[in-house]
Amino acid sequence: MTDVSSADLDRVCDEGERAPTADQLCGKACFVCGVSEAPENKRILVHHSRTREAWACEEEAGESAKLTGVPWWQSEPCPPWCGGLHSANDHPLDRVHISEWSSEIPLSLAELDVLRGASDILYSVRFVSTYVQQRIRDARPTVLLSVDGKGELEVTLTEANAIAEALLSAVRRAEGRDLRAVAA
Structure with a gap:
């Protein structure tokens, strides 16, 4: 299980929403909506600095970038020199x-x-x-x-x-x- 401190859970996001729950960070619930019943083939891995186990429901994968800061299509962290202006809706060429x-x-x-x-x-x-x-x-x-x-x-x-x-x-x-x- 991912180590989640109480400070992580109490952190407030830029949009005023609560930080992800322990279940969301350890891969037991959708990172966006919190539901845990999504079928395995309808889960899209999302990337979060605290875990590699986070996922979002297929239809909400685009929203996960707002919460994690990393779009669903990005499989590796940004290089240290990157400006980090990525979006879940970026065209493949962008x-x-x-x-x-x-x-x-x-x-x-x-x-x-x-x-x-x-x-x-x-x-x-x-x-x-x-x-x-x-x-x-x-x-x-x-x-x-x-x-x-x-x-x-x-x-x-x-x-x-x-x-x-x-x-x-x-x-x-x-x-x-x-x-x-x-x-x-």
């Missing part, structure tokens, strides 16, 4: 871990974006952005690069490291700090 961290670098040599309004013209600096993502079924994360949020380039961690090294090498050469580059 079931992705996306990093809270991102980097946006303004491009001083790029032509400005021109935004024409009804009565004025606005200019916007272009930028390169990068972030980390991992699709739910992928074994490893990838790095995404894009210019102005368009034309994303998705690369493996190995490729991202190689690109980073190539950029650093180019900078070192241009600044005259890479003696091997001068000799070559």
Whole structure:
């Protein structure tokens, strides 16, 4: 049986509801409605930080994400870098871990974006952005690069490291700090 402290049971959820009961946490009752008679083939496993035994009635699996913070389709915990913005209703293509961290670098040599309004013209600096993502079924994360949020380039961690090294090498050469580059 799952170890459940009285503090866990007394914890109040964001929506003002009581925390799950001991029966819900140890898999004896539906995590959403509390019923215990649901047939085995109509139970959907849900994920909760305190137990791997929790389940919800088939028709209520989507609601379990509101209580557990983890959608029914997610079989593993989020990576530590994930922003955790998942929903039970996410389309299969949107079931992705996306990093809270991102980097946006303004491009001083790029032509400005021109935004024409009804009565004025606005200019916007272009930028390169990068972030980390991992699709739910992928074994490893990838790095995404894009210019102005368009034309994303998705690369493996190995490729991202190689690109980073190539950029650093180019900078070192241009600044005259890479003696091997001068000799070559």
